[in-house]
Amino acid sequence: MTPQLALVDCNNFYVSCERVFRPDLTHVPLVVLSNNDGCVVSRSNEAKDLGIRMGQPWFECQALAEAHGMLALSSNYALYADMSNRVMSILSDYAARHEVYSIDECFVDLTGTPRLKQTSYDMRERVMAWTGIPVCVGLGPTKTLAKLANHIAKKHPRSKGVFNYNDLTPAQKTKLLGQIDVSEVWGVGRKISARLAEHGIHSVQDLRVAHTPTLRAQFGVVLEKTQRELQGTACLDLQEMVPDKQQIISSRSFGQTVTEVAVLKDAMSTFVANACVKLRAQGSYAALIHVFLCTNRFRQDLPQYNPSFSVPLPQPTNDSLVVNRWADHLVGRLFKPGYGYKKAGIMLGQITPVGHTQADWLEPAPAGDTRLMQALDGLNQRYGRGTVKVSTQGAHHAWQMKQERKSPSYTTDWQSLPCI
């Protein structure tokens, strides 16, 4: 039986989440900004029509925004994560197998489903009715083709939000793929599309029929797989189980330039706390700690200094206090006065599941206090993040990120609601 994969993608997801609770913004050009209110990461169709680019720095858009009454909101991840969970939960009812690919995308295996197209329209309507989020559905025999079909569904209003690649005749496929730029293909980004152009490969169709050994030699396995997927051969499996993370990073750009060690250490203790919560949540230990500081790379007129240091731990840990002692020490070592720091962070690596660590036969395992960390996680979960802190964790406000336009967390936090 030929596989039938659906890729369901939410339209302008962050903007759509905001509009569910602000219907007055339905036709207003609207964007959502990245952390620190830095760049545009989600755009309404009206904002796209104004020429706002994905990833564009907000300060570059401000004049245009004022001229056209465009609004910008800070990102509200509590809201988006909760809305995402609702959407995914609805989609999971449609098939035995699905893969949550990102916060706003889901692959659904509809192989063997009768009346495929009707089912897809049902999904769309149900998600809209139950959450208020508009989605488009792309259908195809492979992940890459389902993604492409989704792109077509979004682009062509006539599709009414659903497009099935399988419905096309060979001649129609050739013609349609010939009209779409290669850069739209999943896995073909800026660099590779530029290099493909040098080989005369401009459209999706060009890539689909390109000479495979040459492609493999010039661009590697990844692109060969992409080509085969475009030809209808599945190379990418549905990943139903979320694999454990191999590395965990916690970092932030600061709201203002930071010049004092104490402030950097305070920020770092927050990053340590976040990273270790994630590590324990997946039941792992880390054996590598990597700490880094950054100056403002956009100010080339100022002196640049981007130090970092890694420490391999003799004994893997997931204890926030152990990690914080190292991180604190490293910040002290890396810090040099006279620089304006704009960002810092920590990376945990060499991650292994608890209970899989190699015992050290020279030193007894220092058992780490797992009960302390359990209590810490338990209290923070029950009474809110930051109820019990690691070190000063956020006492200094000098580094905290800019979030001047954040909406209430309508679905997850009573306190944030304006009328309560």
Next chain:
DNA sequence: TCTCCGATTAGAC
């Protein structure tokens, strides 16, 4: 010459 490993690159969202 081969293997290992850290750094770099490219991609995704």
Next chain:
DNA sequence: CTAACGGTCTAATCGGAGA
């Protein structure tokens, strides 16, 4: 008046060090 540009993650590949 000026400056204001995100965060995490993975896989493949590159290139140097050491065997």
